[in-house]
Amino acid sequence: MMTTDARHSEMESGGYYNAHSRPQGSASELGIPLLERAAREVPLDGPALQIADLGSSQGKNSMLPMRAAIAAVRARSADLTIAITHTDLASNDFTALFELLQSSPLSYLSGATNVYAYAAGSSFYGRLFPADTLHLGWNSIAVHWLSAVPCAIPNHIWSPYAQGEVRDAFRARAAQDWNTFLEARSAELRNAAELVVVASSADDKGFAGAEGLMNVANEELLAMVRRRRIGADRYDAMAIPTYYRTRAEFEAPFTASSSLELLESIPQVLDDPYWPEYERTHDAQAFAASYTAFFRAFSEPCLFGEAGGPVADEFYAGVQSRIAADPAAAVCRWQLLLLRARRRPR
Numbered sequence: 001m002m003t004t005d006a007r008h009s010e011m012e013s014g015g016y017y018n019a020h021s022r023p024q025g026s027a028s029e030l031g032i033p034l035l036e037r038a039a040r041e042v043p044l045d046g047p048a049l050q051i052a053d054l055g056s057s058q059g060k061n062s063m064l065p066m067r068a069a070i071a072a073v074r075a076r077s078a079d080l081t082i083a084i085t086h087t088d089l090a091s092n093d094f095t096a097l098f099e100l101l102q103s104s105p106l107s108y109l110s111g112a113t114n115v116y117a118y119a120a121g122s123s124f125y126g127r128l129f130p131a132d133t134l135h136l137g138w139n140s141i142a143v144h145w146l147s148a149v150p151c152a153i154p155n156h157i158w159s160p161y162a163q164g165e166v167r168d169a170f171r172a173r174a175a176q177d178w179n180t181f182l183e184a185r186s187a188e189l190r191n192a193a194e195l196v197v198v199a200s201s202a203d204d205k206g207f208a209g210a211e212g213l214m215n216v217a218n219e220e221l222l223a224m225v226r227r228r229r230i231g232a233d234r235y236d237a238m239a240i241p242t243y244y245r246t247r248a249e250f251e252a253p254f255t256a257s258s259s260l261e262l263l264e265s266i267p268q269v270l271d272d273p274y275w276p277e278y279e280r281t282h283d284a285q286a287f288a289a290s291y292t293a294f295f296r297a298f299s300e301p302c303l304f305g306e307a308g309g310p311v312a313d314e315f316y317a318g319v320q321s322r323i324a325a326d327p328a329a330a331v332c333r334w335q336l337l338l339l340r341a342r343r344r345p346r
């Protein structure tokens with residue numbers, strides 16, 4: 001089966017992702033208690049406590065978790081130097097991240113002492129840090145993005161709808177990526193250092209909780225093919241480069257002899273953060289606008305390229321109309337898995 005490079009796994013730039021990523025922010029918040037437990041237990045050795053925020057995007061959703069980690073470390077040491085490195089793909093909008101860090105009241109740097117922020121622009125499916133240097137790793141809503149799309153998905157853009165050998169190809173790629181991710185972190189983490197992952201996951205049937213929204217998007221794309229606004233070949237090649245691992249798939253690499261010991265594995269379903277407001281206001285247009293912006297922030301680069309353009313504008317306008325006509329169809333109840341692991345002594 002042919003392997004297509006995953007391009008444009010990054011989020012919409014110009015700070016757009018930061019402005020339209022409430023669900024991801026809500027998911028991150030669910031992982032904070034695990035990060036606090038980790039920060040209370042990791043050894044405070046070395047000249048500085050090194051934290052990695054892996055797949056940070058533009059950083060807004062990292063501010064609360066990093067603040068929580070700093071507070072937990074500060075409760076143990078008032079003056080230990082803390083170094084936080086945000087990592088993402090080279091094409092990520094790091095400018096938005098550094099502007100936020102320097103000037104937003106949300107920034108964990110505001111009011112902090114002896115805390116330093118850095119960035120690294122390289123894939124987390126490879127080594128990012130020298131061996132034996134990290135104390136804490138944080139990764140939220142990012143490892144479902146694959147290193148590559150293994151093949152096209154017939155009649156859909158989203159892997160939970162892949163079947164047969166297409167599904168097998170996505171599953172195999174995801175298993176390989178997860179192993180690669182864990183092997184790289186295992187080398188980087190110090191003995192007894194910890195990794196917390198807030199994973200976008202799947203139920204036992206492989207559904208991630210956003211099937212309705214993705215069907216709305218797929219129907220709009222098919223309508224654009226029928227109107228000849230998008231060529232059939234172009235549609236056939238469109239795929240969001242993600243796969244949603246089940247709990248069993250996430251836990252598989254953790255064995256009695258693996259270098260990382262799984263300490264916690266907690267499934268959660270994320271309540272839709274936009275729906276309560278819709279129920280209060282019944283403003284279908286506002287609901288559709290919020291949902292479309294959320295969807296656009298993570299899907300435009302992979303579906304239409306970073307430049308977007310008039311066809312992308314038309315597509316997202318169509319998605320917005322469909323959601324406004326039937327808000328309940330777009331509601332997402334994302335399946336999450338909260339994981340916490342510790343590096344066994346070498």
Ligand SMILES: C[S@@+](CC[C@H](N)C(=O)[O-])C[C@H]1O[C@@H](n2cnc3c(N)ncnc32)[C@H](O)[C@@H]1O
Nearest residue numbers: 010024055056057061088089123124140142145
């Ligand atoms: C949905 S965003 C989550 C961002 C942030 N952690 C949050 O909670 O809002 C997923 C991020 O993972 C990044 N990403 C995807 N594949 C990656 C890879 N192979 N290496 C590093 N980052 C990756 C994307 O660029 C994107 O910024």
